[in-house]
Amino acid sequence: MTTRVDVLLGAQWGDEGKGKVVDVITPGYSVIARFQGGPNAGHTLIFDGKKHVLHTIPSGIFREGVMNLVGNGVVIDPVIFLREVDALAKAGVDVRDRLLIGRRAHLILPTHRALDAASEADQGKEKIGSTLKGIGPTYMDKTGRNGFRIGDLERADMKDRYQVLVRKHERLLGLYNEAFDWKQHEAEWLDALERLKTYRFVDSEHWLDEQLNAGKKVLAEGAQGTLLDIDFGTYPFVTSSNTISAGACTGLGVAPSRIGRVIGIFKAYCTRVGSGPFPTELLEETGEQIRQAGREFGSTTGRPRRCGWLDLPALKYAVMINGVSELAMMKADVLSGMETIRVCTHYRVNGQLTDRLPYDITGTVEPVYTTVPGWGELSVNEALPNGLEAYIRTIEAATRVPVKLVSLGPDRAETLMREAAAATL
Numbered sequence: 001m002t003t004r005v006d007v008l009l010g011a012q013w014g015d016e017g018k019g020k021v022v023d024v025i026t027p028g029y030s031v032i033a034r035f036q037g038g039p040n041a042g043h044t045l046i047f048d049g050k051k052h053v054l055h056t057i058p059s060g061i062f063r064e065g066v067m068n069l070v071g072n073g074v075v076i077d078p079v080i081f082l083r084e085v086d087a088l089a090k091a092g093v094d095v096r097d098r099l100l101i102g103r104r105a106h107l108i109l110p111t112h113r114a115l116d117a118a119s120e121a122d123q124g125k126e127k128i129g130s131t132l133k134g135i136g137p138t139y140m141d142k143t144g145r146n147g148f149r150i151g152d153l154e155r156a157d158m159k160d161r162y163q164v165l166v167r168k169h170e171r172l173l174g175l176y177n178e179a180f181d182w183k184q185h186e187a188e189w190l191d192a193l194e195r196l197k198t199y200r201f202v203d204s205e206h207w208l209d210e211q212l213n214a215g216k217k218v219l220a221e222g223a224q225g226t227l228l229d230i231d232f233g234t235y236p237f238v239t240s241s242n243t244i245s246a247g248a249c250t251g252l253g254v255a256p257s258r259i260g261r262v263i264g265i266f267k268a269y270c271t272r273v274g275s276g277p278f279p280t281e282l283l284e285e286t287g288e289q290i291r292q293a294g295r296e297f298g299s300t301t302g303r304p305r306r307c308g309w310l311d312l313p314a315l316k317y318a319v320m321i322n323g324v325s326e327l328a329m330m331k332a333d334v335l336s337g338m339e340t341i342r343v344c345t346h347y348r349v350n351g352q353l354t355d356r357l358p359y360d361i362t363g364t365v366e367p368v369y370t371t372v373p374g375w376g377e378l379s380v381n382e383a384l385p386n387g388l389e390a391y392i393r394t395i396e397a398a399t400r401v402p403v404k405l406v407s408l409g410p411d412r413a414e415t416l417m418r419e420a421a422a423a424t425l
C-alpha cells in the first residue's frame, strides 16, 4: 500500500516553532525529510530540560527508528553540518545511522558566504537582512547551472570543479568595493568536506519512492515560512527557495498527487527577522513585551525579532497557497496575562477594505483590527481557558481550517492536541 507525504511548514515569516512540532509528531512517521533552505534555519527542540538547535539536519533526528533525509532542495554548508553532528554526538545521538543526504543537494562554498556578505554590504539600507549563510548565492548558482552538488563529491574531478566555481566567484567578488577574506575559511571547509564524504548519500527521489511504496509514513519538514517564499513571499525581502508546500515536491522529487496532509504552523502573534514589510508590527512597548516574554531572538543569528499582532489576511493567504489542511498554533502562553489582544482581520488599501494580501504591502497597507479578551496562565492538564478557545475559533472561522495542535510552552511536553469545534468550520 503506497502512502502519501505529509508536509509541515511555516505559515508566517519563519520561526513559528516547526522544529518543536516535528519533534512532537515524529513518533507517527518513519521518515522526516527537509526539502529546502539550509543553515539559515534554526529549528529549536527542548526536552528533558535541554535545548537543541538544528540548522540542516531534520528535527526527527532524536527519535530512534526514524530515518532523516536531507533532500535535493536543501543547500548544505559542510562546516555547519558537522558542527551539528558533533553537538548531536555529545547529546548521545549517532547521526550516521539515522541520516541520508540526497546527491542532488547543493553545497554552500566559503565564497558563497563571501558573496552573500558582499551583496548585502553593497545594498546598504536596502539590504535584505540575510542570515549571511550564503543561501542566496548558492541557489543562484543552482539556477544558473553552475552549482556544486553532493553527488560531485563522488567524482574524480571534484577538486577541479570546485576550483572552477571558486575562480568564477573571485571574479564576481572583484566587482564589489569591500574585500572579503574567504580564504581563511577554506581549509576548514575542505576538511569538513572530507568528513561529509563519509556520510550516506542516496538518490533520494528513488529512496523516497521505495519508502512510500512500502507504506512508510513520510513527513516533509519545511524551513523559513510562507511569507519568505521566493515566489509568493514579500519579495525581494524573502529567502531564495520555495518554502511553500509545492517546494516539498521539487525539493524531494515527490509528485503533487502524493502529498497528503499539509500542516501549517503559526504563532499566536507574528514575528519577522530581517528587513521587509510587516503590517501588524508593534514598534512600541507591547512589541518589546512580546519579544521578552517569547524570547524572540534569532536562533541562528541572535538578532532581535520584530513582533506584532496576528495577521489573518496573511494567514489566510498561507492557507490558500499551501493548501493547509490543519493548523498548529504556537506560543499561546506568551500572550497570557494580556487584558486584551488585537487581531488584524482586514487591510485598508487605498481606502478599500480587503482581506486579501495585495501584491505590495510596503507602507500601502493599513491593518484593521478587532480586539478580543485575553487569557490567564495555561496548563496542559487543564482545558483551554475561554478567552483562548474564542481566539482560536476566530482563527478557524477566518481560515476555515481546524487548529489541531496548541503549544503552551517550548518543551515537547507542553503541547495539547485539540478537537476543533465543527461548528466554526
Ligand code: IMP
Pocket (backbone or CB within 6 Å): 013, 014, 015, 040, 041, 042, 128, 129, 130, 131, 132, 133, 135, 136, 223, 224, 228, 237, 238, 239, 240, 273, 274, 275
Ligand atoms: P537568507 O535566507 O539568509 O538569505 O535571508 C533572507 C531573509 O529571510 C532575511 O530576512 C532572513 O532574516 C530571513 N530568514 C532566513 N531564514 C530564516 C529562518 O529560518 N527564520 C526566519 N527568518 C529567516
